[in-house]
Amino acid sequence: MKAFMDQDFLLHTQTAKELYHEFAAKVPVLDYHCHINPQEIAKDRKFENITQVWLGGDHYKWRQMRSNGVDEYYITGDAPDREKFQKWAETLDKAIGNPLFHWSHLELQRYFGYHGVLGSDTAEEVWNLCNNKLQEDAMSVRNLIRQSNVTLICTTDDPADDLKWHKMIAEDESFEVQVLPAWRPDKAMNLEKPDYPAYLEKLGQAADWKIQSFADLKNALVKRMEFFDSFGCRASDHALEYVMYNPASENEVEAIFAKRLKGEEISRQEELKFKTAFMIFVAKEYARLGWAMQLHYGCKRDNNKIMYEKLGPDTGYDCINNYAPSSETADFLNALNESGAMPKTILYSLNPNDDEALGTILGCFQNADMIGKIQQGSAWWFNDNKTGMIKQMTSLANLSLLGNFNGMLTDSRSFLSYPRHEYFRRIMCDLIGGWVENGEYPRDMKKLEKIVKGISYNNAVRYFGFHLETK
Numbered sequence: 001m002k003a004f005m006d007q008d009f010l011l012h013t014q015t016a017k018e019l020y021h022e023f024a025a026k027v028p029v030l031d032y033h034c035h036i037n038p039q040e041i042a043k044d045r046k047f048e049n050i051t052q053v054w055l056g057g058d059h060y061k062w063r064q065m066r067s068n069g070v071d072e073y074y075i076t077g078d079a080p081d082r083e084k085f086q087k088w089a090e091t092l093d094k095a096i097g098n099p100l101f102h103w104s105h106l107e108l109q110r111y112f113g114y115h116g117v118l119g120s121d122t123a124e125e126v127w128n129l130c131n132n133k134l135q136e137d138a139m140s141v142r143n144l145i146r147q148s149n150v151t152l153i154c155t156t157d158d159p160a161d162d163l164k165w166h167k168m169i170a171e172d173e174s175f176e177v178q179v180l181p182a183w184r185p186d187k188a189m190n191l192e193k194p195d196y197p198a199y200l201e202k203l204g205q206a207a208d209w210k211i212q213s214f215a216d217l218k219n220a221l222v223k224r225m226e227f228f229d230s231f232g233c234r235a236s237d238h239a240l241e242y243v244m245y246n247p248a249s250e251n252e253v254e255a256i257f258a259k260r261l262k263g264e265e266i267s268r269q270e271e272l273k274f275k276t277a278f279m280i281f282v283a284k285e286y287a288r289l290g291w292a293m294q295l296h297y298g299c300k301r302d303n304n305k306i307m308y309e310k311l312g313p314d315t316g317y318d319c320i321n322n323y324a325p326s327s328e329t330a331d332f333l334n335a336l337n338e339s340g341a342m343p344k345t346i347l348y349s350l351n352p353n354d355d356e357a358l359g360t361i362l363g364c365f366q367n368a369d370m371i372g373k374i375q376q377g378s379a380w381w382f383n384d385n386k387t388g389m390i391k392q393m394t395s396l397a398n399l400s401l402l403g404n405f406n407g408m409l410t411d412s413r414s415f416l417s418y419p420r421h422e423y424f425r426r427i428m429c430d431l432i433g434g435w436v437e438n439g440e441y442p443r444d445m446k447k448l449e450k451i452v453k454g455i456s457y458n459n460a461v462r463y464f465g466f467h468l469e470t471k
Contacts, residue, residue, distance in 0.1 A: 004117065005105055010386075010426040015443065016433025023449045024425040027457040029418055031153040032464060033182065033237060033294065033409040038155050038165035040415075041179055042172075045141045050130035051081035054107075055088060057413045059316035060100060065091050066316065076311055082127060089123035099385040099423070106419035111139070111147065141415050145177055148418035151468050154235055157181040159188055159224040160199075160206040166231050178468070183228050183236040183291070188221060189278045191260045192271050200261075214250075214257040214274075218281055229289055234464045236286055238279070240297040242325040243347075245332040248273035276332070283336050286343035292464055293343045296380065298323070298350035320350050320382055326357040333365050333374070344370070344463065346406065348377030355392055359399030372404035372463065378424070380411065389427050406463055407455045425456050 002008070011017045047053040055061055055075075062075050065087055073079050074087040095101040108114040108126065112133050118126050133139060138147070145153070157163065161181070169179045187199045204211040207220035225233075246269065248256075256270045266274075286293045300321040302308040307317055329347065336342045342365065347358050355376070362374045376396050379388040396402050408424040410417050429452060435441045436448070461468060
């Protein structure tokens with residue numbers, strides 16, 4: 001029997017162990033998509049206790065605590081942090097097979113030197129150990145990033161953001177890790193939302209451009225893109241229900257926009273026509289700027305209306321939308337291709353059933369512009385587990401080129417989440433190592449090193465065009 005989460009955790013063959021320890025473990029982490037707060041990096045925050053850094057804002061953990069019958073008082077309520085931590089520890093007792101069990105213990109090992117098992121009976125011991133460790137200067141936000149061997153972070157930022165924290169970080173020569181904004185224009189696109197007119201006012205002020213038409217909106221967005229680009233932005237990120245393609249004339253889109261500004265009701269078809277026009281416009285701008293377009297789709301959000309009204313969005317009440325828009329996705333990309341303005345594009349689906357459809361779409365639009373211009377994104381959110389990762393990489397290998405894959409994204413609000421990259425790399429090395437030992441690929445360590453280091457780090461550096469020289 002193997003030891004619990006030892007140095008060869010998840011590595012089942014000798015080749016897998018060599019690939020991980022000799023190659024994957026030695027390259028840095030590129031955090032090209034996350035939701036961490038740049039203000040906390042700028043101010044080099046220190047956390048008072050493990051609950052703050054582990055349970056604050058982590059809806060992954062919140063869902064599991066609810067599944068264990070934990071009262072909301074101990075999840076998002078006003079319970080003392082020690083009691084919240086206890087409830088999480090009790091939940092871990094039952095989390096066999098869940099990635100959160102593995103992530104939690106990797107984080108305890110890597111940051112706190114704890115190689116035991118966190119559960120209801122060890123919670124007090126772990127609470128004290130972690131809290132004592134968190135008082136050390138080495139556990140400030142910036143030092144956690146350094147410990148994790150991170151070279152670059154892309155946060156998720158609204159077009160109206162003034163990026164003042166990014167400016168502060170960039171001007172601070174004492175911090176060598178690059179922290180760049182990523183463009184997240186969902187609020188500018190979602191005209192069906194009740195607060196859309198108020199948001200347009202805010203965006204117009206940021207762009208110094210009064211928004212009274214769709215043409216005005218496009219002008220304001222271009223001005224803000226140029227501003228983001230001046231801060232080193234290399235990627236956009238869109239949260240979509242699905243990739244829509246409902247083309248309409250410019251006059252029709254302007255009429256829909258004007259109707260919304262008047263406060264009139266917009267039909268579902270009008271909404272989709274506007275969003276299609278919005279996405280085609282911004283995609284062409286991304287191509288001009290050399291940005292990558294990341295499309296995350298397949299999520300049905302805020303399903304528990306009672307809890308949404310109490311807690312708001314991103315609190316653990318989203319689910320997979322069982323809709324695979326492969327035809328619309330292909331039509332959308334084809335429209336961009338015909339216009340001559342196809343940006344680098346990464347497609348992420350929340351539904352694991354979409355893997356094969358995405359794998360076939362990629363091959364329709366690859367060209368000699370660059371290697372792997374159209375990517376299938378890493379297993380995301382509810383797929384961010386051993387099963388989901390193996391399925392996604394196997395499908396990608398079957399239908400495209402796994403060796404050109406951009407690899408893992410952190411997609412987290414926690415500064416302790418970087419061991420997710422280790423988790424991914426171990427699974428990836430075990431998958432590839434198994435193929436080698438099964439005689440399905442030669443044991444050519446030079447080629448394997450290039451593949452493993454590429455997926456772990458180098459492919460993403462090249463793809464996004466990041467400049468990773470030190471300050």
